[in-house]
Amino acid sequence: MINAKYVRILFAAAALTGASATLAACAAGPKSESTGEYVDSSAITTKVKAALLNEADLKASQISVETYKDVVQLSGFVDSSAAKNKAGQVTASVQGVRSVKNDLVVK
Numbered sequence: 001m002i003n004a005k006y007v008r009i010l011f012a013a014a015a016l017t018g019a020s021a022t023l024a025a026c027a028a029g030p031k032s033e034s035t036g037e038y039v040d041s042s043a044i045t046t047k048v049k050a051a052l053l054n055e056a057d058l059k060a061s062q063i064s065v066e067t068y069k070d071v072v073q074l075s076g077f078v079d080s081s082a083a084k085n086k087a088g089q090v091t092a093s094v095q096g097v098r099s100v101k102n103d104l105v106v107k
């Protein structure tokens with residue numbers, strides 16, 4: 001028969017293992033974002049998209065925006081070098097953006 005003390009130890013070990021796994025899933029690594037960083041990146045992406053939409057001379061629907069650890073990557077197509085530069089400047093001016101990787105292609 002199983003001892004009650006042994007059962008309690010097993011339950012405590014299982015609870016600690018589950019808690020450790022949960023905390024590890026929320027921690028950031030070199031190639032992943034923590035939950036808070038992910039939320040911040042999503043907010044920055046939304047702000048950048050809104051700022052690009054407010055620019056009449058940019059076709060914002062052709063510009064993709066991705067944010068990872070406060071670094072924003074722009075991709076897609078624009079009509080001129082001036083539009084590419086403008087998109088980069090607008091993006092860099094958004095609060096929370098640490099840097100901009102402007103991969104827009106002039107077509």
